[in-house]
Amino acid sequence: MLTRRLFLKSTALIGCSAAAHPLMSTATFAGAPGENRLVVIILRGAMDGLDVFQPYGDPDLAALRQTLSLGPDHGATDLDGFFALHSALSPLLPLWNAGQLSFAPAVSTPYRDKRSHFDGQDMLEAGTGTDLEIDSQQDGWLNRLLQQMPGQDSETAYSVGVAQMRILRGAAEAKSWTPKVNMDLSPQAELLLTRIYHDDPLFREASAQALEIVAGLSPDLPEAKRGQEHLELASFAAxxxxGATRIASFSLPGWDTHAGQARGIERSLTRLSETILSLKADLGANWDRTTVMAMTEFGRTVRENGSGGTDHGTGGAMLMAGGAVRGGRALGDWPGLAEGDLYAGRDLMPLRDIRAYAAWAMHAKFGIPRAALEGAVFPGLDMGSDPRILA
Structure with missing residues (x-):
């Protein structure tokens, strides 16, 4: 079976591209009691939260970024006098104004310092509290959640993709189905595989091999369908x-923006915006009972690099949308961007475990006891105070 990790090794690449741009967006679905719906979107590649929710009110931002995250004077839309929304997410402004969109600006998993996409994504989906033995954690937090829910119907739990997402792996039964594989690298991925490695003979050859593999894996899709996979996935999820499904999870790739971030993140944010609005339209009245949580494996450096991009960091942002969300606000505190406020002198300091927001949503939506969430579902988690993210 061709996995993301095997793809990376087989092409001799030790960089980011394969992990940030997997072979396809996988998806999982599960039934549960009641009428509340949950959608978890994994943003693979490490989304730059500082560029999505731009803290233009922080006096230290301007010295760190010259072309990115510049606020309302450069096309972003002011949200609350401190944060501005990236222009590519402007179609979501009606949700913000209706109280159906919010975000947490300084969050992370417990993963620290190694900054590997593979391990960061594995920890995000496993929901563990340690990065020491990621490979030994065989199940995912959504699967452990299902085990805590009486009446969960395993016949409605599926994994769609080349391989089952770790987030649904575990004792709760789930079926899987493998469709045709589609591999469509984003512009920043091709940039990484060509220009950045151009002067290195080993990586230049590996890049060429990788692109050949990509071309061989791409099915003969109608041209009109290319670039629309996220909409088809959102429609299928809705x-x-x-029907019987109450929990859905899938991934959207394309967030690894080491170079040319302005172009790359605009494309990815457009896809995210379209995905959320497609869910809203297709869910109809059920949107009012839906919570969408978009998570990424880690954030990016606060300093813009010399290639107009950002590198792997620590603190990042989490987006929440849906009719069940108490939106129109930023959740949690802001750590600041002064030199002494940064993590390791380079990254946004995370102020809250991203798992805590997921756990409080599970508590509110499905009545899972706090003890079960802090023990069985998210081992080692301290949920802290209730952020009251749901209406």
């Missing part, structure tokens, strides 16, 4: 959620 169709399931309008």
């Amino acid at each position: 169709n399931r959620l309008n």
Whole structure:
């Protein structure tokens, strides 16, 4: 079976591209008691939260970024006098104004310092509290959640993709289905595989091999369908959620922006915006009972690099949307961007474990006891105070 990790090794690449741009967006679905719906979107590649929710009110931002995250004077939309929304997410402004969109600006998993996409994504999906033995954690937090929910119907739990997402792996039964594989690298991925490695003979050859593999894996899709996979996935997820399914999870790739971030993140944010609005439209009345949580494996450096991009960091942002969300606000505190406020002198300091927001949502939506969430579902988690993210 061709996995993301095997793809990376087989092409001799030790960089980011394969992990940040997997072979396809996988998806999982599960039934649960009640009418509340949950959608978890994994943003693979480490989304730059500082560029999505731009803290233009922080006096230290301007010295750190010259072309990125510059606020309302450069096309972003002011949200609250401190944060501004990236222009590519402007179609979501009606959700913000309606109280159906919010974000947490300084969050992370417990993963620290190694900054590997593979390990960071594995920890995000496993929901563990340690990065020492990621490979030994065989199950995912959504699967452990299902084990805590009486009446969960395993017949409605599926994994769609080349391999089952770790987030649904575990004792709760789930079926899997493998469709045709689609590999469509984003512009920044091709940039990484060509220009950045151009002067290195080993990596230049590996890049060429990788692109050949990509071309061989791409199916003969109609041209009109290319670039629309996220919309088809959102529509399929909504169709399931309008039936017996209550929990859906899938991934959107394309967030690794080491170079040319302005172009790359605009494309990815457009896809995210379209995905959320497609869910809203297709869910109809069920949107009012839906919570969408978009998470990424880690953030990016606060300093813009010389290639107009950002590198792997620590603190990042989490987006929440849906009719069940108490939106129109930023959740949690802001750590600041002064030199002494940064993590390791280079990254946004995370102020809250991203798992805590997921756990409080599970508590509110499905009535899972706090003890079970801090023990069985998210081992080692201290949920802290209730952020009251749901209406």
